[in-house]
Amino acid sequence: MSSPLMAAFKDVGDAIRLTPLWWRLGLDQTASRFQRSILGPFWMACNLLVVAFALAFIVGGLMGVNLRESYPQVVAGLLAWSLVGTTIAEAQAIFLYNAGLMQSQRLPLTFYVFLHAQKAATNFLTQLIAFWAMMLVLGRFAAPHWTLLPAVALVLLSVCFLGFIIAIPSTRFRDVAYMMSYVVQLLFYVTPVFWTRAQMSPKYRWVVDYSPLAHQVELLRAPLTGHAPAAIDWLWSLGTVGAFALIAIALLALFRKRVVFWL
DSSP: OOHHHHHHHHHHHHHHHTHHHHHHHHHHHHHHHTTTOSSTTHHHHHHHHHHHHHHHHHHHHHHOOOHHHHHHHHHHHHHHHHHHTHHHHHHTTHHHHTHHHHHHSOOOHHHHHHHHHHHHHHHHHHHHHHHHHHHHHHTOOOOOOTTHHHHHHHHHHHHHHHHHHHHHHHHHOTHHHHHHHHHHHHHHHHSSSSSOGGGSOGGGTHHHHTOHHHHHHHHHHHHHTTOOOOHHHHHHHHHHHHHHHHHHHHHHHHHTTTHHHHO
16 A cells, blocks of 8 residues: 555544544534524524525425425425535635644644534534424424434535545635536536426436435435435445545545645
């Protein structure tokens, strides 16, 4: 095994050993973001519910779907996207946001990627509580399927690997960060977030069938609405995580020492 590759795996191992540190730092950064706010992180949950309500009206009005039936699907889809897609948009700033800490403290690069994933998980949990509360109020609550836990774990693993794949090029080439905002917007509209695969024209369903993000969204939405995800969603998600892992480790091995000089 080559020395850079061994160093990359050591970087990951060192970050795992520092779990208490990045876990606490992530909570502190999330709390400081909503300093002097009464609702705190739950403002993100309010945004989720308002956007879902508006989109459900659009879906119900333009597509002739019953609002009572479509709203849980829309909210669950947006909740899944908050973990799958929104974290992609934020990944470009992982190292840039922590530039001061990186230049003053010698910590593994993986530390900052794990910190990013921890904040994403905290935000997801906050919005998940709001989602369940809203479903109870509407009388549409469905007990989550047990596969929700492994699904969230798998998606968080994907978030970590994607963190390397997006953050390293974004640190070296700042134009990538601007480009990612447009890419994520495009991915949002071609991913079944506020609509389902069944509502799409059969001619273009291949766009969903071959989209890794679509399968990850469904991997989370299905258990959120009380159903088990399809086997194809698991296979696609596992394959995607495996591919992301290979690319992420390669990038970490090649550019681990250079990132701090690009800040």
